[in-house]
Amino acid sequence: MHLGFKEEFKELLDEEYYGKGGLPKVFIEKKYVGGVEKIQKLHDDKKLEKLLDFCERIDDIEGCQACADIKFVPYETCYGSCKIYYEGDYEEDDNCEVGG
Secondary structure, three states: OOHHHHHHHHHHOOOOOOOOOOOOOEEEOOEEEEOHHHHHHHHHOOOHHHHOOOOOOOOOOOOOOOOOOOOOOOOOOOOOOOEEEEOOEEEEOOOOOOOO
16 A cells, blocks of 8 residues: 555544455445445445445546556555665665565
């Protein structure tokens, strides 16, 4: 995850939700809706589609040419480790995204 998005999560989520559980964390109009269990329940109860009614549906999406539609490419300097070898020691790679 890009560090900028991580900071935005901290701002959007209450302290009790940030860092609790994993992704996905679904937002609609900057409002936290829930995690995977909540979204599954909304879907099962046939309420999710109503929440998404105002969203524009995009039917024709081409794959990403940069990653061949894999949707994840490790950062080319540290290859996702978030560490680089510099002057005989490992340092944190400040440019790396959290997930690679």
